[in-house]
Amino acid sequence: MRIHTIIRRTLRVPRAHAPAGDGAAVARQLDSVLAGVGFTCSGELLGHVSGLAPHAATTLAVEVLGAVRELVGDDVEHNPYFLGFPHEVPDTVEFWVSCLRQALTSGAAVPTGGPVNLLDLPTYGRHQHTHAELLAAHDALTATAADRVTTLHLGDTVEAETLGVYRDLAGSTTPLHEADLSLLAQLAVQCRTGPQPRLIPVRENRAVINAVRLAAAEPLIAVDTVTDVLRVACRFSAGDVTLRTPTRFRSFRRAHRRVLLTALDAVAADEAKLADVARFAGRWKRLGERLHPHEYPDLPHAARVFAVARGDLRAPSRAARAEAAFAAGDLPGATSVLAESPGTLLRALDRLLRTATAADTDAVLTAVTAAVGQVSGRVLCSVREHLMNRAAAQPARVFVNRDRRGWVTPDTRPPLTATTIADTAAVLDAELARRLPTADHVVIDPALRTVAVPLTGAATEDGFAVLPRGSRTPVTGEVLRLFTHWRERAERTDFDLSALLLDADFGYTGHVSWTRFKNNGVVYSGDLTESANGATEFIDVPLAEVRATYLVPQVSIYCGEGFNTVAESMFGWMTRTRDQGGAPFEPRTVRTRSDLRGTGRVALPMVFARDDTGGWTALWTHLYLSGTPNFNQVEGHRTSTALLTRAVVGRTHLTVGHLIATTAGTVTTTDDPPPTGPVLYLGLEDPGNLPEGSTVITLHNLNRLVPA
Incomplete structure (x- = not known):
């Protein structure tokens, strides 16, 4: 694993295996240059670089600087169309x-x-x-105390850091986004012979790791459903491990067929497991043509899987039996069937509760109480968040798929009663509190309290200081500057940055884009229509002058390649004072930078909202709209964007603050006196000065807060 990748992921610099010497001058130069991009070295890191021979210190310094510049988007030239932007922009x-x-x-x-x-x-x-x-043409940036300063810490050896990243990814309790899943696949090869995580909760992660084991003809691990085996076969065939799209299976060597069928035979020995086959019957039939199960008479249970897929054997699914009970009005019967699979029971909880009588509600809660101990923490958190939004009738429901495509539909469900919500939430909170990382003392950075619990990596993008969907953070500074950068791969590609302005009722009040350079004090940097060498567009937002309640930045594909196919694409924002000066892009004013990788043609990365006091808050959305194949403009989908914004802004998310409120330990903040013993620390960054034995959870491993 490259040092570059470790630094970007963890903000830790691995210890260099290099000759000792006097690298103090290089260390001072590194810290000085890092300050220009908003970073600084911890004392321990500076000491390590200072103790290296000058040539080794220089090599490490170059690696560090390259990694952090790429992290905040400073590795490319950001050149707007208008030379004097944000001034001298014409009508x-x-x-x-x-x-x-x-x-x-x-x-x-x-x-x-x-x-x-x-x-x-x-x-x-x-x-x-x-x-x-x-x-x-621009004056130098005037430094202020409000500029971002991110600390880099000294890490362990490259080998130890690599193993740590592998364990974090493999042991994640939430699904990973595509970049992390790809990294896990690389590390699974590198770490195959080393110690493996005790638990691999996410099935996609299991499949990625097992595909590596299959390549070496080694037995699969952590396989407990027939679908787990199907995922491995798909991954090994370079297909979709999430099973969203069909896979064209490769030809398997006999050793590989034996490994897959052996794992399948062990799972299928439990007849109840065969009920999952019908969901992907077509794929099982195609896989059977490649595995030749008839050649393995010693694995009879595996053969039954393919018999069910062909329809030669019946294996009624649990969902079908539950639907039959619902259709007959037998709610206790439906509850009993669903309780056979605790996770399925929790996912159907809303349907059960909103159709239950008082007596039935008690029975449902009894079943839930018995089941919660066997349900994954991610499902518990998802249901807990769901209950937060069921006390009152909602005008609309927002749905987001794994590709982060969002759409809105009317909400016709009756709300749940306050008593039902409170009783159910108490059961879930008690179970979550039992599973949270144990610590007598928890220290939390107040800035992390409003960060949403990351229930899936698919709801975020890779980048710098990127928060999960639903997170809210205050926006400080006088000027908000949005930016997007992209570089085409093979054909002329034109992305357009725009911003939709909405009032308190989500009504349209204006926009800025290539068709309107200025509006309400907001200024657009000019339209760039080709990106062979990269292109950047900006929007300047003087926060006190904007006559709108919501500002919705968008990146639209006017023509050319998509977000998933361009060589690179990113979105981010900076904050400054009005008189700070500087070039349009100054890395130390960058508050966040995220990749844009989605299947839609319009990206909605976040929403900025003004509160009653005039302050602004950033709400992360990580959404995409389908748009049209070409010629997308903010004016063309302002109604759908406004509806989606209303639904997203109105939704309550489960936050880190809520989870920590359930813990039984002592909870203090970073504003309180520092602790003297080991703590569980929760913050945006590692403070680096915690007592020995402390556990640190920051943005890069925030999913560890979701219990297994």
Whole structure:
């Protein structure tokens, strides 16, 4: 595993195996340069670099600087269209006319007598200055105490850090996003012969690790359903481990067939497990054609799986039996059937509770009390969050799939009673408190209290200071500056940054985009229409001047490659004072930077909301809209965006603060006197000065807070 990757993921710099010497000068230079991008070295890290030979210290310093610059997006040139942005940005129509005038006076071929395509004008959408000229046109950034400073700490050896990352990923209690799942696959090969995590709760993670074991013809581990085996076969065939899309299975060697069928035979010995086969019957039949189960008479249970897939054997699913009970009005019967699978019972809890009589409610709660000890912590947290939003009728429900595509539909469900919610929540809270990491003393950074518990990695993007969907953080500073950067891979690609302005009732009050450069004091940096060498667009938002309650930034694909296919794409934001100066992109003012990787054609990374006191809060959304194949504009989907924003803003999320409130230990904050003994520390960053034996949970491993 590269040092670069470890630094980006953990903000720890692995100890270098290098000759000792006097690297003090390099250490001082490194800390000075890091300050320019908003980072600093801990005393321990500076001491380590100082103790290395100068050439070794320089090599490590270059690695560190490259990693953190990439982390905040400073590894590329950010050059807006207008040289003087955010000043000297013209009126939109005036600018278009000037482009047409320049084309006509330069002798360029411009159609007459009909509409003019802006893209045909030689100066439109293309830089008219270099990045060096841009930097020369702007004063140096004035440093302020409010600028971001992120501390880098000294880590363990590369080998130990690699193993730690592998264990964190493999043992995650929540599904990983695509980048982490890909990293897990690489590390599974590297760590195959070493110690494995005691638990691998997420089935996709099991499949990734087992695919590596299958390649070595080793027995599969942690397989307890037939679907687990199907996932492994899909992963080994370079298919979709989540089973959302069909896989074209490869031909398996005899040793590989034996491993898969042996694992399948062990699981299928329990007839109840066969009920899961029907869900993916078509894929099982195709897999059977590759595994040849008839050649293994010593594995009869495995053969039954394929018989069920073909319809030769019946294995009624639990869901079908429960639906039959619901249809017959037999709620106790449905509860009894669902209770055979505790996780299924909890997922159907709302349906049971909203249709139950008083007597039935008691029976449901009795079943839930008996089941919660066998349900994954992620499901417990999901249901607990769900109950937070069921006390009153909601105008709409928001749904988000694994691709982070969001849509809204009317909510026709009657609300649950306050008593039912309180009684059910008490059962869930008690179980969550029992499973939380044990500690006599918990120290929490107040900034983490409003961060949403990450119930799935698919609800976040890779990047710097990226928070889970539903997290809320205050926005400080006088000017909010949004930015997006992208670079095309094979065809001309035009992304457009825009911002929709909504009032307190989510009504449209305006927007800024390539069709409107200025609105309500908000300023757009100019439209760039090609990105072979990368392109960046900005929006400047003077927070005190904006006459809107909600500001919804969007990145739309006007034409070309998608978010998943471009060479790179990112979104982020900075905050500054009005008189701080500096270039349009200054890395030490970057508060967050996230990748944009989704299947939609319009990205909605977050919403900024103004409260009654005039302060602003950032709400992370990590959503995508389908949009149209090309020519997406903020005006074209402002109604659907407003509906989605209303539903997202109105939803209550389970936060770190709520979970910590259930713990029985002493809870203090970072504002209180420092502890003297080991603690469980929860914060945005590792403070680096905790008592020996303390456990640290920060953004990079926040999912550890979700119990197994």
